[in-house]
Structures are given as structure tokens and as C-alpha cells.
Amino acid sequence: MSGYEARCPSCGATVVFTLGATLLRVCDHCGVAIARKGAKLADYGKVAALIPTPSVLALGAHGGYEGAPPFTLVGRLQLDHGSGTWDEWLLGFRGDSWAWLSEAQGRFHYMGLAALPPVPEFEEVRVGQTLDLGPPGTFVVSEVREAKFVTAAGELPFDVEPGSTLRYADLSGPGGQLATLDFGTGSKAESLYVGREVALADLGLSGLPDVEERRQKASGQNLSCPQCAGPLEVRAPDQTQRIGCPYCGTILDATKDLAILETLGNPPVQPLIPLGSKGRLFDQDWQLIGFMERSVTVEGVRYPWHEYLLYDPAAGFRWLVESKGHWSFVEPVGAGDIARAGGGDQFILDGKTFKHFQGGHATVDVVMGEFYWAVKGGDQVKSNDYVCPPFMLSSEEDESEANWSRGTYTKGADVWKGFSLVGGPPTPEGVAPHQPSPFQGRVKSTWLMALGAAGLLIFLYIALSMSGGRVVHKQSVTLPPTALSGTPEAAVFTDRFFVQSPGNLEVMVHSPVSNTWLYLDGALINEETGGLDEFDLETSYYFGSDSDGAWSEGSMDSRTYLASVPPGRYVMRLGPQWEAGRKPPTFDLRVRSRVPRLYQLVLALLVLFLWPIVIAWRSMRFESQRWSESDHAWTSGGDDDDDDDDDGGDD
Amino acid sequence: MGGYAIFVLAVFGLYGWSSWRGYEIGGGKRGLIPANVRQAPGGYRSFTYWRGGK
Numbered sequence: 001m002s003g004y005e006a007r008c009p010s011c012g013a014t015v016v017f018t019l020g021a022t023l024l025r026v027c028d029h030c031g032v033a034i035a036r037k038g039a040k041l042a043d044y045g046k047v048a049a050l051i052p053t054p055s056v057l058a059l060g061a062h063g064g065y066e067g068a069p070p071f072t073l074v075g076r077l078q079l080d081h082g083s084g085t086w087d088e089w090l091l092g093f094r095g096d097s098w099a100w101l102s103e104a105q106g107r108f109h110y111m112g113l114a115a116l117p118p119v120p121e122f123e124e125v126r127v128g129q130t131l132d133l134g135p136p137g138t139f140v141v142s143e144v145r146e147a148k149f150v151t152a153a154g155e156l157p158f159d160v161e162p163g164s165t166l167r168y169a170d171l172s173g174p175g176g177q178l179a180t181l182d183f184g185t186g187s188k189a190e191s192l193y194v195g196r197e198v199a200l201a202d203l204g205l206s207g208l209p210d211v212e213e214r215r216q217k218a219s220g221q222n223l224s225c226p227q228c229a230g231p232l233e234v235r236a237p238d239q240t241q242r243i244g245c246p247y248c249g250t251i252l253d254a255t256k257d258l259a260i261l262e263t264l265g266n267p268p269v270q271p272l273i274p275l276g277s278k279g280r281l282f283d284q285d286w287q288l289i290g291f292m293e294r295s296v297t298v299e300g301v302r303y304p305w306h307e308y309l310l311y312d313p314a315a316g317f318r319w320l321v322e323s324k325g326h327w328s329f330v331e332p333v334g335a336g337d338i339a340r341a342g343g344g345d346q347f348i349l350d351g352k353t354f355k356h357f358q359g360g361h362a363t364v365d366v367v368m369g370e371f372y373w374a375v376k377g378g379d380q381v382k383s384n385d386y387v388c389p390p391f392m393l394s395s396e397e398d399e400s401e402a403n404w405s406r407g408t409y410t411k412g413a414d415v416w417k418g419f420s421l422v423g424g425p426p427t428p429e430g431v432a433p434h435q436p437s438p439f440q441g442r443v444k445s446t447w448l449m450a451l452g453a454a455g456l457l458i459f460l461y462i463a464l465s466m467s468g469g470r471v472v473h474k475q476s477v478t479l480p481p482t483a484l485s486g487t488p489e490a491a492v493f494t495d496r497f498f499v500q501s502p503g504n505l506e507v508m509v510h511s512p513v514s515n516t517w518l519y520l521d522g523a524l525i526n527e528e529t530g531g532l533d534e535f536d537l538e539t540s541y542y543f544g545s546d547s548d549g550a551w552s553e554g555s556m557d558s559r560t561y562l563a564s565v566p567p568g569r570y571v572m573r574l575g576p577q578w579e580a581g582r583k584p585p586t587f588d589l590r591v592r593s594r595v596p597r598l599y600q601l602v603l604a605l606l607v608l609f610l611w612p613i614v615i616a617w618r619s620m621r622f623e624s625q626r627w628s629e630s631d632h633a634w635t636s637g638g639d640d641d642d643d644d645d646d647d648g649g650d651d
Numbered sequence: 652m653g654g655y656a657i658f659v660l661a662v663f664g665l666y667g668w669s670s671w672r673g674y675e676i677g678g679g680k681r682g683l684i685p686a687n688v689r690q691a692p693g694g695y696r697s698f699t700y701w702r703g704g705k
Contacts, residue, residue, distance in 0.1 A: 446655050453659045457666065464670050504673030530689045532682035563678025596670055604666040611655050 008034060009043045018074050020096040022155040033152065035159045047162045048151040051078055051085045053255070055103055056200065056208065056238065059154050063205040065110060065198065069093045073101075075154035079147040079166065083374035084241050084255065090156060098157055100180075100193055101203070107316065108200055109178055111193035121187040122167045127402045128335075131171060131181075136194045139171035139179050140335040143401040160185060172336035225250060226258055233276060234370060235289045236311050242375045244290070244367030246275060251367055251377065264377040267366050269293050272322065272426070273308055275369045279419030281410070282329055286310035286318065288419075290369035296360035296383070309371065317372060320415065321407060325425065326432035327415050328392060328407035335404050338393070347386050347393055349406065354386035354393040357433045358631045362396065385433060392434035409434050431626040439619035446612040454605050461601045468594035472505075473497035475589045479576055486577040494572040494589060496527070502566050503594035508559040511539045511587035517554075518584050521575035526568045533562045539587070561595070 004017040011030035025034045026047055033044035057073060064070045075090030086104035093099070102109040117134040119125075122144075129141045149164045160166065167183035176196050184190045223232045230247035234240060240254040242261070249264035271291040273279075278287045290309030295302050305323035307330075319330035339348040345356045364379040381396040390409035395402060409432060412425025428435075475494050483490035499505065511518045517540035524533040537560055543552035572591070578584060624634050668674075 449655060449659065453663070457663065460663070460667065461670075468670075502672060504675060525684065530684040530686065532684055534679060534682065561675055563675035564673045594671075594673065597675070599676075600666060600669060604662055608659065608662050611658055615655075 004036070006034075006041055008032060009041050010034075010046075017155055018072075019092045019098055019155065019157070021098060021157050022075070022090075022092075023159040024152070024156040026153050026155070033162050035161075037159075044161045050076070050151055050153055051080075051255075053078070053085055053087055053103075055087050057087070057089055057101075057103060057205070058208055061205050061207040063091075063203040065203050068099075069095060069097075071099070073154075074098075075152065075156045077152045077156055078150040080150050081145045081147040085150055090154065092155075099195070101198075102180075108198050108203070109195055110198045110203070111178070111180055111195035114179075114192045114194040116189055116192045119181060119189050119192075122169070122183040122189075123187060125169045125181070127397055127400065133171070133173070133179055133192065133194070136177060136179060137173050138336075139173040139177070140338070141169055142172045142335045142403070143170040145169075145400045158184065158190075172334040174336050176334055177336060178334075223258060225252065227252075227260055227263060232258075235276060235287055236313075236370055236372070239311070239317075239372045240289075240370040241373055242367070242371045244292075244369055244371070244375070246270075246291075246368040249366070249368075251375070253374075254370070262377055264365075264367065267293075267368055269306070269366055271306065271308060271368065273320075273415070273419055273421060277419050277421075279415075281310070281320070281415070281418040282408075284312060284315050286312050286315075288320075288369075290371050291366075292364060292368070292371075292375070293366035294362050294364055296362050298360060304365065309369065311370075319405070319407075320410075323432065324430060325412060325428035326435060327410045327412050327425070328432075328434070329410045330394075330405050330407040333393070333404040333406045335402060338404060349391075349393055352388045352391065354388045354391070356631065357385045357387045357392070357627075358629070359384040387434045389434045389440065390436040407434065409436060430629070431622060433626060433630065435626065437619060437622050437626075439615055439622060443612070443616050443619050446615050450609050450612045453608055457601065457604055457608065461596055461598075464594075464596040468503070468596055469506075469592050470500075470594065471590060472499055472593050473570075473572075473589070473591040476586055477574065477589055478586050479578075479583060485580065485583070486575070488575075490577075491573055491575040494574070496569060496571050497591065498569055499565055499567050499593050501594060502564065504597070505562040505565045506559055506592040506595040507535060507537065507562065507572075508557065508590045508592070509537050509539060509587050510557050510590075511584050513539050513541045513556055513584050515542050515544070516540070516579045516582040516584070518587060519577040520587075521577070522560075523573045524562055524565070525571050525573060526566070527571055528568045529566075531566070531568075533565065535560045535562060561597070565593070 004020065006015055008015050008027040008030060010032040011027060013027060013029035015025050015027050015034055017025050017036065023036050027034060031046045033047050035042040035044055059073050059076055061073045062070060071091040071093045073089050074092035077088040078085050079088060089101040089103060091099045091101055099110060099112040102111060114136060115134060117132065119131055125141055125144050127141055127144055130138055131141060132138050146165050146167050149160060149162050149166055151162055164185050166185060169181040171179040173179060178195055178197065180193045181189045182191045182193065223234060224230065225232055225245040225248060227250040228245060228248035230245055232243060232245060234243065243252045243254050243258065245252065246267065249267050251261045251264065252258040253261050273288055275288055275291060278285065288308050289311045292307045293304055294307060295304040305321060308320040310318045310320055321328040321330055333349065337349060341348050341353060347354045360383055361380050362383040364375060364377055367375055367377060381398050384395045386393040392407040394405050394407065412428065416425050473494065477492055480490060507522065509520060517538060520537040522535045522537055537558045539556055539558045540554040541556045542554055545551065627634055
């Protein structure tokens with residue numbers, strides 16, 4: 001690094017600007033901020049003492065990151081946007097280049113300087129806005145704020161007086177990228193930083209106090225509430241900003257010796273999982289350190305839910321959310337990884353499309369335990385939920401910040417098992433917005449299977465038609481010329497015939513009736529067993545013409561089917577009746593065995609489709625119940641939500 | 652799906668079996684010509700059992 005050495009204009013001590021690019025230096029001896037103004041130095045006065053933060057870093061520490069030249073922590077900037085102080089560390093590389101390492105809520109973001117593309121002025125930047133940052137890609141604005149330059153130590157790359165208000169916008173990009181647009185104290189962007197979240201271990205830092213040792217030492221601190229003297233156990237002291245007393249509801253500032261911030265009163269609810277519980281969920285160990293009750297009020301009705309803050313030093317923070325006995329495991333998602341679709345009512349994350357479910361204003365009602373941000377009772381954000389079972393994508397935003405998270409529906413039994421809780425979870429009420437349908441994927445697959453089976457059934461019918469229907473008897477019958485209709489003398493017996501295989505028999509008669517009828521009182525007689533199957537057959541055919549033209553009705557053919565005729569030697573008795581004076585002289589008889597029946601095929605097809613119809617109906621009922629609690633209830637003429645569950649995307 | 656597969660197999664079996672055996676919905680009950688009629692000369696050909704018809 002190309003250093004620049006000078007005398008402190010206040011105390012005369014030697015001050016060294018280790019980077020050629022640094023413009024501000026805090027004198028190590030007198031604490032005065034010294035700005036480089038060309039060849040001269042300006043005295044900005046004494047800076048405030050550093051605010052105690054749970055930082056694990058220290059000036060002078062060395063490290064290296066992803067093949068970049070080794071760096072040294074040469075500057076520390078403390079900022080505050082009204083909800084707590086955080087640290088920005090200046091990494092000085094060999095060769096005078098530099099980057100920022102942001103440290104907040106136990107998370108680190110490595111941010112390198114990038115070319116600044118044309119971007120809107122600060123006043124025109126809005127949360128949720130999409131900005132093209134050139135080579136880094138398209139980013140979504142997640143935070144737009146002003147922060148106070150509280151104090152600093154070491155050196156900084158800009159010339160701004162401590163106490164100034166700095167403007168910035170944080171953005172989220174694809175693949176977990178982050179960006180910060182630095183507007184300085186004005187309206188125009190002065191610089192762009194692009195980077196990503198990094199683990200402390202990835203920075204290869206040396207010269208730091210043992211982080212784990214500090215954490216262990218600090219964890220499990222036993223304090224007491226200054227309001228009610230109730231015992232408080234601090235489980236994540238290096239992260240905690242606020243503590244909600246579980247006994248009196250007072251919210252305490254964990255960064256300022258448990259100063260009382262507000263009193264919410266005795267908590268009206270108690271967490272189902274005790275604070276401090278340790279458990280394992282989603283292959284990760286967690287400790288439950290905080291509990292909140294939040295709610296939305298719609299048309300005068302308050303809908304509360306409960307959020308449990310989970311913490312692990314390595315994995316960070318997650319949420320376990322319980323609403324009406326339904327549980328979700330919630331993790332943060334970068335806005336840059338989410339794409340808008342469907343006219344803004346849908347979003348895509350990891351290839352899954354999330355449909356808007358409901359929106360509202362979520363209010364913090366009860367706070368217990370530890371929180372990594374400056375939570376307040378009555379905090380309100382605009383919230384929107386989007387669902388793609390078993391996931392729910394949620395956005396929470398206010399004027400200056402937007403946060404996205406993804407919840408995964410989790411069975412209460414799994415939560416109970418994960419935390420080794422006694423008893424059982426509460427029984428879920430109704431259907432949760434992102435509860436997986438028990439019919440997930442079954443509707444489509446069942447219909448496909450039904451169609452396949454129907455095809456096979458039709459094929460089977462055709463095969464049976466081709467192999468069956470063998471003619472076992474054929475005869476032209478002449479009626480006795482002198483016999484009277486319906487008399488025993490008129491009855492005729494057919495020739496003997498044989499049925500080879502068990503099955504039905506089709507008996508078909510063709511008689512040349514013309515404007516008359518022929519009725520046959522028939523009986524199939526098994527000569528071997530005496531078995532008797534009786535049947536009726538009638539042919540009638542009429543025709544003529546009237547004012548509408550020619551007409552005809554009936555048929556010269558008639559057939560009937562005899563069920564389950566066993567093999568054997570048969571004869572048929574046919575007792576004919578006819579219209580007086582119009583006896584047909586003959587009729588033709590044909591007997592076929594094993595004739596497939598079309599009505600049986602139709603019945604089988606109906607039965608086959610009964611199952612998928614029932615499944616589809618039950619699926620629709622489940623989805624209707626799910627969406628009944630949404631802003632798009634089907635009963636109120638819902639829009640495009642009448643798809644079945646197969647839109648879930650993960651069938 | 653397993654349940655439906657079994658259901659489909661059952662429908663196939665029922666359809667195939669009823670087609671093969673020639674079952675008919677509402678199929679009439681099989682009667683029996685008395686043994687003495689069958690054993691008598693002329694047998695059922697002169698049997699006065701036959702009903703009157705239409």
C-alpha cells in the first residue's frame with residue numbers, strides 16, 4: 001500500500017493514510033477526523049467514541065478472500081438509520097484498491113467497487129424497483145434509506161464529516177448477489193458496490209479474538225428485567241438487539257444495558273414451544289430464542305399468528321411460523337432471485353410459480369425473547385403472501401425496506417419430534433394457504449391412468465368381438481300353414497345345435513314383416529340337463545307415407561341375449577303369434593355364442609372414470625377451502641384460480 | 652395411485668370375467684324341465700308347460 005504520512009492538525013501526532021485512496025483518517029491519539037484536501041489536511045473535529053456493537057472484527061486484522069490480494073482492515077465506519085448501529089469495515093488491499101465488509105446482525109457482506117452505470121437519483125429510487133446495473137446484471141431495490149455517519153476509526157475512502165447523513169440503496173441480484181448504491185450526502189449516485197454474503201470463515205481473518213470463545217463466553221448470560229426483575233437468559237448476545245421480557249412484556253435494548261424501550265403489558269399468549277428449546281429441523285440444529293405474535297385485521301376481524309425465531313451461530317436465523325395449528329419453516333430469500341410473472345400477481349422462484357394469496361398489514365402484537373433487529377410493539381409492514389404448495393413466498397415491506405422469505409409447510413408432528421416436545425401439536429384448523437394437497441399430482445396421473453385403462457378396455461372389447469360371436473345355429477323356419485296364432489300347434493322346434501363354450505347366446509330373428517308384427521315366445525332347452533331359458537322376441541315393421549312424406553318404424557330384425565349358457569346340446573322352442581290374417585310365412589333364426597356386449601363396455605368405462613371424477617371433485621373441494629381464506633376466494637367469483645392442484649409445479 | 656391401479660385391475664377382471672362367462676344384467680333365472688317330462692317319450696316336445704305368449 002502506498003502510505004501517506006502527515007501530522008495531525010489537532011495534536012501533532014503522526015497519522016498515516018495507508019491507502020492512497022483514503023480521504024478521511026481518524027487520529028489514533030486525539031480522535032479527530034482529518035480529511036485530505038489536496039496537499040492540505042482539514043480538521044473535522046473529534047469524532048464520537050465507537051458505539052459498542054457485537055462486532056467480532058478488529059482494525060489491523062489481516063485476511064484474504066477468493067484469490068484477491070491479502071487485505072487488512074484499515075477503517076471502521078459506524079452508521080445508524082434509527083433502528084440500531086452497524087459496522088462497515090474498509091478492507092485495504094495491496095496496490096491501494098479497497099472493498100467494504102458490512103457487518104450487521106452477525107452477517108457479513110463483502111462489497112467490491114464496480115463501475116457505476118446511469119441510475120436514477122436517490123429521490124426516484126423505490127423499494128421493489130428493478131435497476132439494470134450493467135455487467136453485474138439486473139437487481140431489485142430492497143432498501144432505500146438515509147443513515148447517520150455516527151463515528152469512525154482508522155481511515156475511510158470518502159471525505160464526509162462525521163454526523164452527516166448518508167444516502168444509500170441496497171439491491172438484491174440474481175444468484176445471491178447484493179449491491180449498494182452510495183449516494184453520499186446528495187441525490188446523485190457516487191459509487192456502486194457489488195458483492196455477496198460471506199461467511200466469516202471464508203475471509204481467512206487472522207489477528208482476531210477467538211470468535212467462538214467470545215460467543216461461548218457471552219452466551220447464556222443471566223440477566224434480569226429492569227422492569228419486573230424477572231430472570232432473562234440471553235442466548236445470542238452477539239446478535240441480539242432487543243429483548244422482550246416474557247413476564248411483563250417490556251421491550252429492552254440489548255445494545256444499551258437493557259434500557260427499557262416500551263412496555264407492551266403482560267403477554268396474552270405463551271409460546272407453544274418454550275423459549276430456549278433446542279431442536280433439529282431440516283437437518284440443522286436450532287435454538288428457539290424469540291417469539292412474536294403478529295396479526296392482520298381484515299374487515300374488523302383480527303387474524304393472529306405466531307412466529308418463533310430460531311438461531312444457530314453457523315446457520316443464522318430462521319423462523320418457525322404457526323397459524324391455526326399449521327406450521328411453516330421460514331428462511332430468507334433474496335429479492336433478486338425472484339422474478340415477477342403473470343402481470344405482477346405471480347412470482348417465480350427456483351422455477352416454481354407462486355400465486356398471490358392474500359395481502360394485508362401485519363402488526364407486531366407480542367414480543368418475547370431475543371431479536372436481532374430493533375423490534376417494536378405495533379411495528380407494521382405491508383405483507384403479501386404467494387403460494388405454491390408446499391411453499392409460501394412472503395414479502396414484507398415498508399417505505400424503505402422490502403424483505404422476502406420462503407416458508408415450507410411443516411407437519412406439527414415433525415416440529416414436536418424435532419424439539420422433543422411433550423404431548424402433541426394442536427390440531428390444524430381448515431386448510432393452510434400452502435398446505436400440500438393430499439391429491440397433489442394425483443388428479444392428472446389418475447386421469448391419465450384412467451384414459452390408458454379405457455383404451456385397453458376398448459382394445460379388449462374389440463379383441464373379444466373378433467374372437468367371440470361364433471354362429472352356433474342358423475335356420476330358416478317355416479310356420480305351419482294351418483296353425484292359428486298362439487296355439488301349441490303353431491309352435492316349432494329348431495334343429496338340434498351345440499354350444500361349445502360357456503358364455504352368453506345371442507338369438508336373432510329376421511322376419512319379412514310388412515306393416516305387421518311377429519311375436520315369438522321362445523325357450524332354449526338344454527337336452528342334456530333339462531335347463532330352460534325363456535325369452536321373447538318381436539319383430540314389427542311399419543311404413544307408409546303422409547303429408548310429411550314417407551315414414552317407417554320398427555325393424556324386421558330382433559335379437560335377445562341369454563346369460564351364461566353352459567356348453568351342451570340344445571334345441572329351441574318358438575311359439576309364434578301374429579296379427580290375424582297377416583301371418584308371415586317364414587322367419588330366419590341365427591344363434592351366436594360369446595357375443596361381447598357394448599353396454600357392458602360402457603358400464604366398465606363409467607366405473608373406470610368414477611374414481612378420477614371423485615378425486616378431481618375432492619381436490620377441487622380442498623383447493624376451494626384453501627382459497628376461501630384468500631383475497632381470491634372462488635366463491636366471490638375468483639379469477640384464474642380454478643386449476644387443479646397439479647399447478648403446484650413439483651408433481 | 653396404488654389404490655387406483657388395484658381398482659383398474661378389478662374393473663378389468665370383472666369386465667373380462669363377465670364377458671367371458673356371458674353374464675347379463677337382469678338375466679332371467681334358468682328353469683328346469685321336470686325329470687319325468689324329460690324321460691317321457693316325446694318329452695318336452697309335447698310338454699304342456701309352455702306358456703301362452705302374447
